[in-house]
Amino acid sequence: MNDLPVSAANFCYRHPGRQSFILCQRCGRTICTECQTQAAVGVICPECMKIQRKNAPRTKPAVLTRLTGSGQPTVTYALIALTVFMFVLQWIPGLGITQRFAYVPALTIVEPWRMLTSIFLHSQGGLPFHVLLNMYALWLFGPMLEGMLGRGRFLALYLISGFAGSVGVLVLAPFTSVVGASGALFGLMGAFLIIQRGLGGNSKQLLVLLGINVVVSFIPGIAWQAHLGGIVGGALIGFVLMRTRRPNQKGVQIVLIAAVAVLFVAIAALRILSLLAPVG
Known part of the structure; x- marks a missing residue:
């Protein structure tokens, strides 16, 4: 060898x-x-x-792909997760989350962000019943609307409706402190009703559900003013979306949605001025 x-x-x-x-x-x-x-x-x-x-191409973990992939209601999931997280924080002694972020109309001038942060908080009475009921409603309506509108429009609808709910409290019950996503959720229902009717869909079931929620709104301890403000805000956004559906109307749509938000800011400002005006 x-x-x-x-x-x-x-x-x-x-x-x-x-x-x-x-x-x-x-x-x-x-x-x-x-x-x-x-x-x-x-x-x-x-x-x-x-x-x-x-x-090598980078891939997301399977869980993230399912949550954030194309067609997934990512914003809905994020809103639910944030709300539940905030509810958990509300129970931690010493943090004072509810006191710091609930909407108190008297503090609107110095802490206006409470008009939005309050929609991510919920009542601690009755344990998790309030937050579970609202998040179940968001889970029902959120994916449908987010799929129809897209993530950006859906998020704008949710936040503006929640803000409109706080404006409703400021206008109609300025000495009431509130928490909860109900105003935003009523806004989703209001927008969904306008869009569904505009597209010629059957809205009977939605009207029945909305009617039940309106009746429930007048139970003592529930801020019907937030529900009213939210549904008005949502309906206005829904109307704008229906009237600006064509691709070449995107710029007009953004301007009109912003105008709805500015409208509620103006209403809030006028109400604050009226409350500060001297009596007599």
Whole structure:
């Protein structure tokens, strides 16, 4: 038996003292057992493996793909998650989440953000009944509307409706403190009703559900003023969306949605001025 010829090419390029006759499938360099990585065909060296990993397409975890993939109601899921998270924080002693972020009309001038932050808080009386009921309603209506409108429009509808609900409280019950997403949810129902009727759909079931919720709104302890403000805000947004459906009306649509928000800001400002005006 003849000995194989000894050459620098027969030694691992990373470990010169190790003889090998295995070549990298990509670059052709000699590599020892330690430096080999199994490929689909043959083996590759560490440098080629590094390049392969760098150029490989990045994929999301399966859970994130299901939650954020195309067609998924990502905003709905995010709103539910944020609301539940805030409800958990409300129960932690010392944080004072409810006191710091509930809507108190008397504090509107100095802490106007409460008009929005309050929609992510819920009553702690009756344990989680309030938040569970509202999040169930959001889970029912959210995916449908988000799929119809798109994520941006849906989020705008939810937030403006919630803000309109706070304006309703400021106008009709300025000495009442409130929490809850009901104003925003009534806004979703109001918008859905306008859109469904505009598209010629059957809205009888929705009208029945809306009627039941209106009746429930007058149970003592429930801020019907927020429900009223929310449904008016949602209906206005729904009307704008129906009238600006064509692709070439996108700019007009954005301006009109912003105008609805400005309208409620103006109503709130006028109400504050009337409350500050001296009596007599």
